[in-house]
Amino acid sequence: MGVEPPEPPRPPEPPQPPGPAAGAGAVPGGQPDGQPGEKPKPDLERQKRVLTRLFLENGLQHWKGYGVALAFMSVVAGMTGLSAWIMQDVINDIFIDRKPDMVWKIAGAVAGIFIIKGIASYVQQVILSRIGNRIVAEIQMRLFDHVQRHRIDFYEKMNTGQLAMRFSQNARSAREALNLVITSMGRDMFSLVALCIVMIVQDPLLAGIALLVGPPVAYGEWILVRKVKAVARAELLSIARIITTIQQTAQGARVVKAFGLEPVMRAEMDAAVQDVRQRADRIAQVGAATNPLMESFGGLAIAGVILYGGWRVIYGGGDPGAFFSFITALLMAYDPAKRLARLNIQLQASLVGVEMLYALLDRKPAIEEAEDAVPLKVGAGRVRLRNIRFRYGRKAPALDGLELIAEGGKVTALVGPSGAGKSTVFALIERFYDPDHGNVLIDGQNLRGVTFESLRRNIAYVAQDAFLFEGTVAENIRMGRLDATEEEIRAAAKAANAHAFIMAMPRGYETELGENGATLSGGERQRIAIARAMLRGAPILLLDEPTSALDAEAEAAVGEALARLMKGRTTIVIAHRLATVRHADMIHVIEGGKVVESGSHGELREAGGLYSRLYDLQFRD
Numbered sequence: 273m274g275v276e277p278p279e280p281p282r283p284p285e286p287p288q289p290p291g292p293a294a295g296a297g298a299v300p301g302g303q304p305d306g307q308p309g310e311k312p313k314p315d316l317e318r319q320k321r322v323l324t325r326l327f328l329e330n331g332l333q334h335w336k337g338y339g340v341a342l343a344f345m346s347v348v349a350g351m352t353g354l355s356a357w358i359m360q361d362v363i364n365d366i367f368i369d370r371k372p373d374m375v376w377k378i379a380g381a382v383a384g385i386f387i388i389k390g391i392a393s394y395v396q397q398v399i400l401s402r403i404g405n406r407i408v409a410e411i412q413m414r415l416f417d418h419v420q421r422h423r424i425d426f427y428e429k430m431n432t433g434q435l436a437m438r439f440s441q442n443a444r445s446a447r448e449a450l451n452l453v454i455t456s457m458g459r460d461m462f463s464l465v466a467l468c469i470v471m472i473v474q475d476p477l478l479a480g481i482a483l484l485v486g487p488p489v490a491y492g493e494w495i496l497v498r499k500v501k502a503v504a505r506a507e508l509l510s511i512a513r514i515i516t517t518i519q520q521t522a523q524g525a526r527v528v529k530a531f532g533l534e535p536v537m538r539a540e541m542d543a544a545v546q547d548v549r550q551r552a553d554r555i556a557q558v559g560a561a562t563n564p565l566m567e568s569f570g571g572l573a574i575a576g577v578i579l580y581g582g583w584r585v586i587y588g589g590g591d592p593g594a595f596f597s598f599i600t601a602l603l604m605a606y607d608p609a610k611r612l613a614r615l616n617i618q619l620q621a622s623l624v625g626v627e628m629l630y631a632l633l634d635r636k637p638a639i640e641e642a643e644d645a646v647p648l649k650v651g652a653g654r655v656r657l658r659n660i661r662f663r664y665g666r667k668a669p670a671l672d673g674l675e676l677i678a679e680g681g682k683v684t685a686l687v688g689p690s691g692a693g694k695s696t697v698f699a700l701i702e703r704f705y706d707p708d709h710g711n712v713l714i715d716g717q718n719l720r721g722v723t724f725e726s727l728r729r730n731i732a733y734v735a736q737d738a739f740l741f742e743g744t745v746a747e748n749i750r751m752g753r754l755d756a757t758e759e760e761i762r763a764a765a766k767a768a769n770a771h772a773f774i775m776a777m778p779r780g781y782e783t784e785l786g787e788n789g790a791t792l793s794g795g796e797r798q799r800i801a802i803a804r805a806m807l808r809g810a811p812i813l814l815l816d817e818p819t820s821a822l823d824a825e826a827e828a829a830v831g832e833a834l835a836r837l838m839k840g841r842t843t844i845v846i847a848h849r850l851a852t853v854r855h856a857d858m859i860h861v862i863e864g865g866k867v868v869e870s871g872s873h874g875e876l877r878e879a880g881g882l883y884s885r886l887y888d889l890q891f892r893d
């Protein structure tokens with residue numbers, strides 16, 4: 273067991289630090305990634321950066337697959353060019369020179385070209401889809417690992433809807449953006465190049481006329497792109513709003529029904545749904561606007577080519593086969609050109625999602641394990657909070673100069689008025705937050721220097737309202753220690769007074785509990801949570817008065833289980849009802865973020881201070 277280091281001098285009051293939340297990447301307004309109404313400026317540089325990053329972080333590792341896909345795309349492009357080229361022979365050899373042997377040869381060649389093109393298209397599409405799906409899976413796991421590293425307040429700021437959207441829509445956006453770029457650059461660009469080569473070789477002057485339409489199309493498309501980005505972002509945020517509303521309606525079903533809030537929830541849902549609909553309409557409208565743009569200019573190009581080329585064939589002795597081949601190449605170029613014109617618009621919509629993804633991934637966890645962290649070694653299990661000052665964000669300090677010791681193996685109770693800072697003490701002992709000043713020590717070891725795994729392994733926590741996972745009873749208890757055997761799970765349940773009611777359930781330990789154990793009573797849920805803590809076998813126990821929400825009978829059963837659990841451990845208990853702490857070895861009375869009185873029940877009663885007043889208040893009747 274280490275020796276507690278000397279206490280450092282307390283620094284002067286810091287000039288309003290940004291607070292823990294600021295470091296967590298919080299943005300003004302408390303919304304993690306801006307509001308739906310927000311209109312970001314179209315920023316080509318930023319878009320390029322996101323795209324480059326997407327390629328480096330998510331695409332590059334699949335370079336081999338992409339390479340193969342690109343090779344097949346170039347086959348598709350080559351075959352497309354060839355099919356236009358061969359039209360020259362169709363016209364000259366079959367229609368003009370009427371060579372019978374060429375009919376077979378050309379027909380065979382055309383069939384071969386299209387079969388090869390079909391097979392190559394299939395292979396490249398399968399490869400791209402597989403890589404895309406793998407990228408989605410990789411991003412989802414990367415996000416999950418990242419999110420799990422975040423501090424507890426991250427989950428308070430980032431609601432479930434926002435998170436769910438990152439995992440579903442945004443992860444898919446990354447696949448879309450990569451696939452769009454690869455197919456456009458590969459299949460469409462290669463095909464366009466092959467067809468342009470055919471056109472230039474057949475007739476350079478005509479090719480020049482056809483390509484004149486390029487610049488005005490590019491300009492029109494640039495204007496459309498600018499409109500899409502803001503709408504796409506707003507659409508995604510509204511989708512998150514839909515998810516949040518569904519989640520709140522489901523989780524708060526009791527309150528919604530009891531207070532007749534269905535119309536309120538409906539109005540919220542309707543607003544979000546209509547918002548998404550309107551924005552989706554807008555995106556579709558802007559996307560569709562590429563059609564008249566391309567059709568008009570494409571038509572102009574073809575008309576120009578027919579006028580000039582036709583005139584040359586009729587009056588200038590031009591080669592009809594070459595002209596027909598040229599027209600075929602031009603018509604075939606239309607589709608890839610149209611897709612390339614739309615690329616930027618679709619890409620914009622996808623990149624908005626990717627940007628949101630990266631915004632979350634770039635948010636650094638506010639608490640990270642020290643690089644030289646060592647495992648916590650617990651002997652007696654003495655917990656000490658030394659000269660603690662801590663505030664949530666910019667609020668007034670929740671703890672201000674708090675000194676507290678919980679002796680090893682003893683029961684220490686924390687009492688005090690609501691908002692005094694009791695739960696915050698727990699949060700610091702579990703290192704959900706670091707104090708702004710002062711240290712938390714377990715057996716003399718500063719929590720800042722120990723590994724998270726060892727800290728959490730040595731602490732068990734039972735809350736006022738037990739949280740249960742979706743799954744069976746056995747699985748829920750096993751969460752206390754993942755390698756526990758069936759016997760150990762049963763022993764823990766027996767010690768927690770839970771075995772009997774578990775066995776009375778239809779499938780015993782294999783009974784499925786609904787979301788958050790919806791099918792159990794409050795007392796039963798508590799006893800499962802106690803069994804879980806029992807199984808953990810941690811030497812330090814934090815209890816947030818697990819019996820406070822129970823009736824007398826349930827309290828007796830849970831109380832008995834707790835007494836067994838507390839045996840031989842350092843127990844710190846937050847007590848809302850003072851009757852439950854009379855037998856604690858030490859009671860600390862917290863008020864205004866500091867300990868104002870300490871002692872046994874008898875001593876504190878005798879002292880006649882805050883504890884005594886609170887006690888009298890509770891037992892007045």
Ligand SMILES: Nc1ncnc2c1ncn2[C@@H]1O[C@H](COP(=O)(O)OP(=O)(O)OP(=O)(O)O)[C@@H](O)[C@H]1O
Pocket residue numbers: 425428664665667670688689690691692693694695696697
């Ligand atoms: N996550 C949070 N973000 C911001 N402020 C918080 C947060 N949790 C607690 N606070 C604030 O910190 C102060 C101390 O709260 P804490 O929950 O520690 O008190 P408590 O003594 O446990 O109260 P109670 O008995 O009502 O549970 C309060 O002013 C509270 O508003």
